[in-house]
Structures are given as structure tokens and as C-alpha cells.
Amino acid sequence: MQKINIFDTTLRDGEQSIGVNLNELEKLEIAKQLERLGVDIMEAGFPASSKGDFQAVQTIAKSIRNSSVTGLARAHKQDIDIAWDALKDSAEPRLHIFLATSPIHMTYKLQKSPEEVLASAVEAVKYAKQRFPQVQWSAEDASRSDKWFLVKIITEVIKAGATVINLPDTVGYSTPEEYGNLFTFIQQNVPNIDQVILSAHCHDDLGMATANSLSAIENGARQIEGTINGIGERAGNAALEEIAVALHIRNDYYKAKTGLKLKEIKHTSQLISKLTGMVVPGNKAVVGANAFAHESGIHQDGVLKEASTYEIITPELIGVSSNSLPLGKHSGRHAFKQKAFELGFELTPEKLKEAFDSFKALTDRKKEVTEDDLFTILTDKQTEQINVRTYELQNIQVQYGTNNVPTATVVVKAPDGRFLEEAATGAGSVEAIYNTLSRMIVEPIELMDYKLQSIGSGRDALADAYVKVKYDGIESGGRGSAQDVLEASARAYLNAVNRVIVQEEIKKERLQV
Numbered sequence: 001m002q003k004i005n006i007f008d009t010t011l012r013d014g015e016q017s018i019g020v021n022l023n024e025l026e027k028l029e030i031a032k033q034l035e036r037l038g039v040d041i042m043e044a045g046f047p048a049s050s051k052g053d054f055q056a057v058q059t060i061a062k063s064i065r066n067s068s069v070t071g072l073a074r075a076h077k078q079d080i081d082i083a084w085d086a087l088k089d090s091a092e093p094r095l096h097i098f099l100a101t102s103p104i105h106m107t108y109k110l111q112k113s114p115e116e117v118l119a120s121a122v123e124a125v126k127y128a129k130q131r132f133p134q135v136q137w138s139a140e141d142a143s144r145s146d147k148w149f150l151v152k153i154i155t156e157v158i159k160a161g162a163t164v165i166n167l168p169d170t171v172g173y174s175t176p177e178e179y180g181n182l183f184t185f186i187q188q189n190v191p192n193i194d195q196v197i198l199s200a201h202c203h204d205d206l207g208m209a210t211a212n213s214l215s216a217i218e219n220g221a222r223q224i225e226g227t228i229n230g231i232g233e234r235a236g237n238a239a240l241e242e243i244a245v246a247l248h249i250r251n252d253y254y255k256a257k258t259g260l261k262l263k264e265i266k267h268t269s270q271l272i273s274k275l276t277g278m279v280v281p282g283n284k285a286v287v288g289a290n291a292f293a294h295e296s297g298i299h300q301d302g303v304l305k306e307a308s309t310y311e312i313i314t315p316e317l318i319g320v321s322s323n324s325l326p327l328g329k330h331s332g333r334h335a336f337k338q339k340a341f342e343l344g345f346e347l348t349p350e351k352l353k354e355a356f357d358s359f360k361a362l363t364d365r366k367k368e369v370t371e372d373d374l375f376t377i378l379t380d381k382q383t384e385q386i387n388v389r390t391y392e393l394q395n396i397q398v399q400y401g402t403n404n405v406p407t408a409t410v411v412v413k414a415p416d417g418r419f420l421e422e423a424a425t426g427a428g429s430v431e432a433i434y435n436t437l438s439r440m441i442v443e444p445i446e447l448m449d450y451k452l453q454s455i456g457s458g459r460d461a462l463a464d465a466y467v468k469v470k471y472d473g474i475e476s477g478g479r480g481s482a483q484d485v486l487e488a489s490a491r492a493y494l495n496a497v498n499r500v501i502v503q504e505e506i507k508k509e510r511l512q513v
């Protein structure tokens with residue numbers, strides 16, 4: 001099994017993401033977590049770029065012992081000197097020098113001829129090698145460079161003392177096949193290539209960073225550069241967690257592995273997301289919140305029967321405690337039943353069916369059905385009395401205006417099966433409803449208490465009303481939930497009335513016995 005070195009550049013290329021600016025302590029915290037994750041090399045920053053970055057690289061270099069710490073430098077003696085000051089106390093001082101080799105970059109950005117670029121690269125590597133035991137040289141924009149020029153400059157840079165050669169796809173331009181071929185070509189044509197480790201550094205401009213990195217591995221790369229969560233310049237870098245997990249899950253195919261402790265992936269991802277402020281998309285491979293969540297009924301049924309039907313990665317592998325089966329519009333009965341069981345409900349098949357129907361109806365009206373909503377639906381069903389004749393709410397309409405008296409019109413199905421319709425006013429909308437209901441209900445019911453609260457948060461949260469009534473000396477509470485507070489209030493009132501009537505009938509039966 002081939003070992004692939006992981007070069008993490010979250011703290012350098014990752015920090016180049018728009019809007020990300022980590023302070024020294026934040027960088028140190030991330031560095032310690034990267035060490036726990038087991039990265040072989042971490043690029044802590046670009047020491048010559050600012051005093052703050054110098055300080056952060058120096059602190060990290062002094063603190064981290066189990067990963068090699070590196071810093072970036074241009075092909076400038078001054079950048080190299082500053083980097084040495086920052087890195088000299090690290091466990092294994094390592095420098096990363098880059099210089100662009102593509103015609104576009106050499107002509108327009110560096111404004112140097114290929115010969116000047118070659119001389120400058122060799123000079124910088126020789127100079128760095130006087131102090132640093134490990135010197136990586138990167139041919140920036142390698143994928144858009146002339147291949148024979150790459151052969152020439154890489155050969156000379158290795159002679160100058162480079163220990164790692166990186167072939168970046170700086171602008172994410174390559175396809176997997178092209179990028180793999182570049183690695184093969186360099187190995188076949190650079191005579192001293194066996195003296196160095198070949199590295200891949202991919203960007204995600206065309207969404208191919210992970211595929212390109214894996215293709216590089218298939219073609220001889222032994223070091224992979226990237227960031228956690230794929231953060232980085234423009235569309236980002238290759239996401240290291242994707243590559244490491246792909247190598248693990250498909251080691252039958254790649255026959256390569258990293259030294260990463262995969263269980264640390266989720267925690268690392270969360271820490272980096274929090275400190276950089278870069279939110280991980282829910283559907284992001286491996287670390288997205290939905291990576292182990294199954295919403296559709298057929299998938300949920302399959303996962304409940306055997307997780308591997310729809311899960312190729314176990315959540316535990318990357319440090320997530322379990323998968324989840326959130327209930328929503330596309331869910332089916334199996335997952336609903338399982339959730340009811342987890343919430344502690346044992347409903348009869350009939351009640352379960354009715355609860356499922358209520359749940360499905362709610363999913364049409366509510367964006368997200370929460371656990372609290374399910375609890376309410378299931379409690380309502382569990383506690384619903386069957387085979388008792390009850391008042392049932394059919395329709396409710398309320399007219400309200402700041403300068404009008406609120407008026408409610410309500411239709412109720414009475415215990416004898418008749419449909420009753422009434423209207424009444426009240427000081428407020430709820431009172432208007434309750435006045436209307438009490439006109440329809442033959443039993444003399446006294447209202448004792450009324451409470452209203454929302455279930456969960458958000459604008460579409462369910463309303464939960466509680467009502468206490470008294471009839472013939474018996475007190476009973478009732479609850480009702482609905483998306484609208486007035487409907488919830490009406491349902492709670494009728495629920496309390498139905499309960500108190502049942503209790504009163506039971507009392508009468510007892511007295512007759």
C-alpha cells in the first residue's frame with residue numbers, strides 16, 4: 001500500500017479565501033488540530049507577507065512537533081531570510097519556494113524570460129538549501145507550462161537541492177487525464193526525478209480538484225496538497241478530507257493511503273469553518289451536514305434495513321456519531337414509525353397511520369418539520385380518545401380589524417352528527433371564537449385557563465394552545481396545535497370540552513352503578 005504525504009495549506013492558501021483573516025491564536029488553534037489530524041506537513045503561512053503572518057508561522061513552528069511546518073517564499077533572498085527566521089525552530093525546517101513557469105505568468109506577471117526564471121529558481125533553491133534541510137520548489141501554473149521547459153527547470157532545481165517538486169494546477173484548468181499525464185511525462189523525462197517526492201496542488205475552478213489530485217496519485221504523486229473543507233483562493237483548493245476518505249473507501253482501486261486519523265476530520269472541519277467564518281455547504285462531500293442524512297422514504301427504508309444500501313462512508317469513520325433520517329416531505333412510513341419509536345411512542349397501526357397522514361399534511365405547509373412538531377402530532381394521536389362522540393372543528397373564520405369588533409364564524413360537527421354553524425363577537429379574536437363555540441356546545445362549560453406557546457422557532461413554527469375548562473365540578477385540560485394560533489386555540493378548547501364531557505359521562509355511569 002503506497003503512503004501518500006498530506007501537505008495541508010489551510011493556513012496559507014486556505015487563508016487566501018476572500019474575507020478570511022486569522023489571527024495568531026486562531027492559526028495556532030487550527031495548527032494544533034491539524035497536528036491531531038495527522039497531516040505530514042502544514043504550511044503555516046507566508047512569513048514575508050506581513051509581521052502578523054511571520055509571528056503566526058514562528059509560533060506554530062515552535063509549538064508543533066509531530067508535523068513538519070513550512071512557510072511560503074518567493075524566489076527572493078529576502079523572503080527566504082525572513083522565512084528562515086520564522087521556521088528555524090521547527091521540528092524539521094522546511095521551505096516552500098514558488099516561481100511561475102507558464103508563458104502567461106512569465107511574460108505578463110514576472111516579466112522575465114524563461115532563462116531568467118530558470119536562473120532565479122536555481123539561485124533561490126541553492127540559497128535556501130544552505131539552511132533548510134527540506135526545500136520544496138513549486139512550478140506555479142505548471143499545468144499551463146511548456147512541458148519541455150518544465151523538464152529543464154525541474155532537472156536544474158533538483159540539482160540545486162530541492163527535495164520536493166510540486167506541479168500546481170494553479171488556476172484549476174487541467175482535466176484529470178491531462179494532469180495525470182503531466183506527472184507521467186515529468187517522471188519519464190526528468191533524469192534525476194527519483195531524488196525527489198512529486199507533489200500535486202490542485203484548485204477547484206472547474207470542480208475537478210479532487211479528481212485531479214487522485215489522478216496525480218495514480219500517476220506517481222506521493223504528496224498531495226490541499227485544504228480542509230476545500231477553502232482557498234477563488235473556488236478553493238482540493239479538499240483534503242475528500243481525498244483521504246476516497247483513498248480509504250476505494251483502496252481496492254487506488255491502493256494508497258494517508259496517515260490521517262480520519263476520526264478527526266469532522267472536528268477539524270467544524271473548527272476551521274467556525275474560525276474562518278466559511279460555512280460548509282450542507283451537501284459538501286464527507287463533511288457537509290447532509291452527508292449522512294437520508295430524507296427520502298425509499299432511502300430511509302433501505303438504510304433502516306441495511307445502512308450500506310445508501311451509505312458508502314460510515315459516519316463514525318470521520319467522527320460523526322450517527323447518521324440521521326430527518327423527516328420531511330419525501331419521507332415514508334418506515335422512517336416515521338422508527339422516529340415515533342425513538343421518541344417513545346407506541347401507537348396502534350391505525351393511530352400511526354393517522355399520525356403519518358397528519359405529518360404528511362404538515363410537510364406540505366411547513367418548510368421543516370421539527371422533532372417538536374412530531375412530538376406534538378404523536379402526542380395528539382396517542383392521547384386522542386377513539387370511539388367517543390365528540391365536537392369536531394370543521395371550519396373557522398375570523399374577521400378582525402383594529403377599529404372593528406372581532407367576529408368569529410365557526411362550523412362544528414356535533415356529537416350527534418349534525419353540522420352547527422354560529423357566529424359571535426368578542427373583545428379579541430380568541431374570545432370571539434370561544435364565545436361562538438360556547439353557543440354551540442349544549443353543556444354549560446366554564447373556561448378556567450388559556451395558554452399559548454410556539455413549538456420550536458421560526459416564522460412557520462407550530463402554535464400550541466392549552467385550555468382548562470370546568471363542567472359539573474370536573475376540571476379538564478385540552479391541547480390543540482396548528483400553524484395558526486386561532487385554529488390552535490379553537491382546537492384546544494374543543495379538546496378540553498370533549499375530555500371533560502367524557503369524564504362527566506364516566507362519573508355519571510359510576511354513580512348509576
Ligand SMILES: CC(=O)SCCNC(=O)CCNC(=O)[C@H](O)C(C)(C)COP(=O)(O)OP(=O)(O)OC[C@H]1O[C@@H](n2cnc3c(N)ncnc32)[C@H](O)[C@@H]1OP(=O)(O)O
Pocket residue numbers: 013016046048049050073074075076098099100109110111140170233
Ligand atoms: C499561487 C499563489 O497562491 S502565490 C501566493 C499568493 N499569496 C499572496 O500573494 C499573499 C501574500 N502576498 C503579499 O502579502 C504581497 O503580495 C507580498 C508582500 C508578497 C508582496 O507585496 P508587494 O511587494 O507589494 O508586491 P505585489 O504583491 O504588488 O506584486 C508581487 C511582486 O512579486 C513578484 N513575484 C510574484 N511571484 C514571485 C515569485 N514567485 N518570485 C519572485 N517574485 C515574484 C511579482 O512579479 C511582483 O513583482 P514586481 O513588484 O517587481 O512587479
Ligand SMILES: CC(C)C(=O)C(=O)O
Pocket residue numbers: 013072098138139140141166168169170171201203
Ligand atoms: C504557491 C503555489 C504552490 C500555489 O498556491 C499555486 O500554484 O496554486
Ligand SMILES: [Mg+2]
Pocket residue numbers: 013168170201203233237
Ligand atoms: Mg494554490
